[in-house]
Amino acid sequence: MSYEAGTQVSRWRNVVGSMLGWGLDAYDFVAYAFVAPVIAQVFFSQLGRLGSMLATLAAFSVSLAVRPLGGVFFGNLADKVGRRYVLYMTMLGAGLSSFLMGFLPTYAQAGLVAIALLIILRFAVGFFLGGEYSSSGVMAVESVTKWRGLASGIMQAGFDIGIFGVTFTYTLVATYLPENAMYTIGWRIVFWSGIVTTIIGWLFRRRFLTEAPEWEVAEKVRSPYRTLFTKYWLPVITxxxxxxxxxxxxxxxxxxxxxxxxxxxxxxxxxAGLILTVLSASDAIGSIFGGVLVDWFRSSARALLATALIIIALIYPTMYAILILSNGWLVLLWDFIAVLPVGVLQVYIRDLLPPSVRATGAGLSYNGGTWLAAWAAIITTLMAGASTRPEPWLTAITINMIWSSILIVISSMIAIALIKRARRE
Structure with missing residues (x-):
């Protein structure tokens, strides 16, 4: 193998190593989403149907709300000492925290102590996964010189490895255990099984990860925080x-x-488990397709704009078919259009921020988005009144999907202007 070919293989190994971290991210969050009805019963049943559901979603939201803290902490570290060292720590920390979820006592066993321990572990998972995103995404797009959009889409498709793993596990548990076993041992098995993803990902990273070439040759700054907020505040907001x-x-x-x-x-x-298992395929295809749009448009900003317009155009007919026509398999289409922007975002971050502050900026700006996303399901559920009828959900989901996509449109338009201005200068 030639030196150049060997270098390219090494660089794409970085993409794969970054991808595995998103497998862990998906495994934990999707595991929680799938067993949420069980969590509501074993930790919050005393709050009633609506209260228990909202409390379960709020506990989930802790993991999202704390991610910016982990993103900034580990992002700053990654800009100073390198991406790969941070990625060793974040995968191990997040994986162990998620694994320990399976050992939690229930409310019936430990009362408020059980809820406190649940919140602590959700905090730990979110903190480490916030650090994961600060480095894994930029590692992928900084490691390749061609097809950055494809690399971004493939890296993000790692999320779907986790989705497939947890949906497969959940389906097996739901199929072969008695229904009531989901409330005793079943939900614990779903969390315990995620340790396999952690071990495989961590060993791969230790064996194959090399430092991102673009970061190695970049000029370093003493304080990524200060540089980011004094020189690049508008790209961060964008x-x-x-x-x-x-x-x-x-x-x-x-x-x-x-x-x-x-x-x-x-x-x-x-x-439901079968459909959500297949969903991992539509999620991967959507992520990679979004990344390919970057290479096709030769512009991450224009590609991101295109994905937002697709969501706005297709969300109502898609949800109408799912909810009113009762076609649950079209959840796959809902997922496909919802995931399109993520394949673009890694290159989007790279195009707007220099390597010296990129991990800090990615950790803050990407994870900062979770401050709003943390309340997405809660707000939508309140709008629908936690109804079991489809009509309230059609209105609530459509409105929330459209207005959030408008934020992507606004960001894309600002980014197009910023990139044009940078080229003129």
Whole structure:
């Protein structure tokens, strides 16, 4: 193998190593989303149907709301000492925190202590996964010189490895264990099984990760924080708008699709699990397709704009077919259009921020979007009144998907202007 070919293989290994971190991210969050009805019963049943559902979603939101803290902490570290060292720590920390979820006592066993421990572990998971995104995404697009959009889409498709793993596990548990076992050992198995993803990902990173070439040759700054906020505050806000819009509409889909299938359409746990297992394929295709749009348009900003317009155009007919026509399999289309922007975002961040502050900026701006996304499912649920009828959900989901996509449109327009101005200068 020639030196150049060997270098290219090494660089694409970085993409794969980054991708595996998103497998862990998906495994934990989707595991929580799938067993949310169980969490509501074993931790919050004393609050009633609506109260228990909202409390369960609020506990989930802790993991999202704390991610910017982890993103800024580990992002600053990654800009100073390199991306790969940070990626060792974040994968191990997030994986162990998620694994420990399976050992939690229930409210019946430990009362308020059980809820406190649940919140602590959700905090830990969010903190480490916030650090994961600060480095894994930029590592992928900084490592390749061609097809950055494809690299971004493939890296993000790692999320779907996690989705497939957890939906496969959940389907097996729901199919072969008695129904009531989901409330005793079943939900614990779903969290425990995620340790496999952690071990595989961490060993791969230790064996194959090399430092991102673009970061190695870049000029370093003493204080990435100060440089970011004094020179690049507008790009940070621009990225923040995009991530707020994307993560909001995506978490509406991710958190509520199991509820729509099981509680609104009355699908069995096994059938819902099957659909959500197949969903991992549509998610991967959508992510990669979004990344390919970057290479096709030769502009991350224009590609991101295109993805937002697709969502706005297709969301109402898609949700009408799912909810009113009772076609649960079209959740796959809902997922496909919802995930399109994520394949673009890594290159979008790279195009707007220099390497010396990129991880700090990515950690803050991308994870900062979770501050809004953390409330996506809660707001949508309140608008629908936690109804078991489809009509309130059609209105609530459509409105929330459209307005969040408008944030992506606004961000894209600002980015196009910023990039044009930078080229003139």
């Amino acid at each position: 990225i923040l708008l995009a991530t707020m819009g994307f993560l909001y509409e995506y978490y509406v889909m991710l958190e509520l699709s199991p509820f729509v299938l099981q509680n609104v359409l009355n699908y069995s746990s096994a059938l």
